[in-house]
Amino acid sequence: MKLKLLTGTAGIISASLTQIGFSQPVEKPNIIIILADDLGYGDLSCYGATSLKTPNIDRLSNQGLRFTNGYCTSATSTPSRYSLLTGSYAWRREGTSVLPGDASALITPGMITLPSVIKSAGYTTGVVGKWHLGLGPEGGPDWNGVIRPGPNDIGFDYSFLIPATGDRVPCVYVENGRVVGLDPSDPISVDYSKKIGNWPTGKENPELLKMHPSHGHDMTIVNGISRIGYMTGGKSALWVDEDMADVITDKAVKFIEDNHEKPFFLYFATHDIHVPRVPHGRFAGKSGMGPRGDAILQFDWSVGEIVKALKRMKIQKNTLIIVSSDNGPVVDDGYRDQAVELLGSHRPSGKLRGGKYSAFEGGTRVVFISSWKGTIKKGVSDALFSQIDLLASLAGIAGASIPEGGGPDSRNYMNVLTGKAKTGRDWVVEQTGRNKLSIVKNEWKLILPGQGPKIQVNTNTETGNDPEYQLYNLGNDPSERNNVAGDNPAIVKELTDLLNSIRSL
Ligand code: NG6
Ligand code: CA
Numbered sequence: 001m002k003l004k005l006l007t008g009t010a011g012i013i014s015a016s017l018t019q020i021g022f023s024q025p026v027e028k029p030n031i032i033i034i035l036a037d038d039l040g041y042g043d044l045s046c047y048g049a050t051s052l053k054t055p056n057i058d059r060l061s062n063q064g065l066r067f068t069n070g071y072c073t074s075a076t077s078t079p080s081r082y083s084l085l086t087g088s089y090a091w092r093r094e095g096t097s098v099l100p101g102d103a104s105a106l107i108t109p110g111m112i113t114l115p116s117v118i119k120s121a122g123y124t125t126g127v128v129g130k131w132h133l134g135l136g137p138e139g140g141p142d143w144n145g146v147i148r149p150g151p152n153d154i155g156f157d158y159s160f161l162i163p164a165t166g167d168r169v170p171c172v173y174v175e176n177g178r179v180v181g182l183d184p185s186d187p188i189s190v191d192y193s194k195k196i197g198n199w200p201t202g203k204e205n206p207e208l209l210k211m212h213p214s215h216g217h218d219m220t221i222v223n224g225i226s227r228i229g230y231m232t233g234g235k236s237a238l239w240v241d242e243d244m245a246d247v248i249t250d251k252a253v254k255f256i257e258d259n260h261e262k263p264f265f266l267y268f269a270t271h272d273i274h275v276p277r278v279p280h281g282r283f284a285g286k287s288g289m290g291p292r293g294d295a296i297l298q299f300d301w302s303v304g305e306i307v308k309a310l311k312r313m314k315i316q317k318n319t320l321i322i323v324s325s326d327n328g329p330v331v332d333d334g335y336r337d338q339a340v341e342l343l344g345s346h347r348p349s350g351k352l353r354g355g356k357y358s359a360f361e362g363g364t365r366v367v368f369i370s371s372w373k374g375t376i377k378k379g380v381s382d383a384l385f386s387q388i389d390l391l392a393s394l395a396g397i398a399g400a401s402i403p404e405g406g407g408p409d410s411r412n413y414m415n416v417l418t419g420k421a422k423t424g425r426d427w428v429v430e431q432t433g434r435n436k437l438s439i440v441k442n443e444w445k446l447i448l449p450g451q452g453p454k455i456q457v458n459t460n461t462e463t464g465n466d467p468e469y470q471l472y473n474l475g476n477d478p479s480e481r482n483n484v485a486g487d488n489p490a491i492v493k494e495l496t497d498l499l500n501s502i503r504s505l
Helices: 009-021 055-061 077-086 113-118 241-259 290-312 389-397 489-505
Strands: 032-036 063-068 124-130 157-163 190-191 230-232 265-271 320-326 367-373 379-380 427-433 434-440 444-447 470-473
Touching: 032 077, 032 290, 032 389, 055 290, 055 320, 055 367, 077 113, 077 389, 113 124, 113 265, 113 389, 124 241, 157 241, 241 265, 241 290, 290 320, 320 389, 427 489, 434 489, 444 489, 470 489
Parallel strands: 032 265, 032 320, 063 379, 124 157, 124 265
Antiparallel strands: 063 367, 190 230, 320 367, 427 434, 434 444, 444 470
16 A cells, blocks of 8 residues: 555645645655766766667656756765765765775764655665665674664665675675675675785786776785775675676665555665676677676666566556766776777767766766656756755655754755756755865856866876866856866856855855
């Protein structure tokens, strides 16, 4: 039985549902966020890619809204995901940059989160896939015991996790706080500062590798791939990279099947298309662009499986699906996987400059599709929308109220998400580091002066660092080629003041 919102339910709920145009008592929609990893603005065929096809995502886009100005908050994973799940900018807090795989939980019990808010409205909540927000108490998780705190302590009823990233140890899944398939007689040890145990490393035994690093990634070898960090033990629990998309997609589908009779919220965070890119044999070699392109096809397949499950359960018309990415694209992120050689004419960032790690738009302007069959009309939205607003906007859609102090940076733009409103936020803030911020307002983009190299040599990314202010007119210069700060001091001042005032909130 679906929960019904009847007239007379708490005022906030009725008011928010009226705003998106419901006149009848309605069922609360299921909500699914599918978050890709490192997928670029130009990586999907519905965003203009021609070298490969992503039919499942294109279909969602054709049934829903495709945003041209959808943003994540940060050009790397941990801060981006932190902001999405807490509605609070990661740059407000120390210790929120890319975390090692043995970091303790960043989001701790008592914090108000997207899942805790949605859960309070009667939803069953689940997370499947990449976490990368730390686990366990100070000092890090006990991989051989119960790993808490974790997602189950901050609002998720169910969790099945890749603890950090595919390229970081430990290479095991964690389900509801326990390593899956662990043999207690073979305990796991993890160390990020020195070698632990006697498992071979990429540095010492490169002849054992099936995928070689291009930079970094030369520590413990698991499944023929050397990683970041050292581990030993837990042999029976090790993941197989080639099966990862199948494993997590199955878990996501199972969560949908198990919960289809009542409202649910699923945060499905894929490993694709992060490194190491080791797609299943079904996809390997299929894109003609090497593993990076193949991983995009695999991601598209995962999205298709989710939609199929919704159809099977007959809940597609009652489910809002959002597809986006945690940050922009990178071609060589540390493994020799031919991504550079086979890129051809494909442009992972599309028309945008820069990518992952970059203050240019390619770092944080991402694919963003919102689809809700029968409710959201097909179209393209040019409204500014930031993932920071998912907490408040989805709370609005779920009919949840946000406790005092929750999601301090998050605003309710549910009408933008559903296409009822054409105008979104006034501005978005983008970060590449805690002190490296940019702001977009109207057609203007300001990048604050910053130290550091202009090119990150290993990844060959344009960082956007410059000791001078950079101002670009995204209206006539979407690729940020002409710095017009010198000609527009008043705009530079206005945007700097605005950014400072947001910072001091
Ligand atoms: C970098 C890694 C990169 C990737 C990134 C995090 C090296 C040399 N590079 O430090 O491969 O793991 O961290 O990516 O180790 S993210 O998408 O999770 O932010
Ligand atoms: Ca990422």
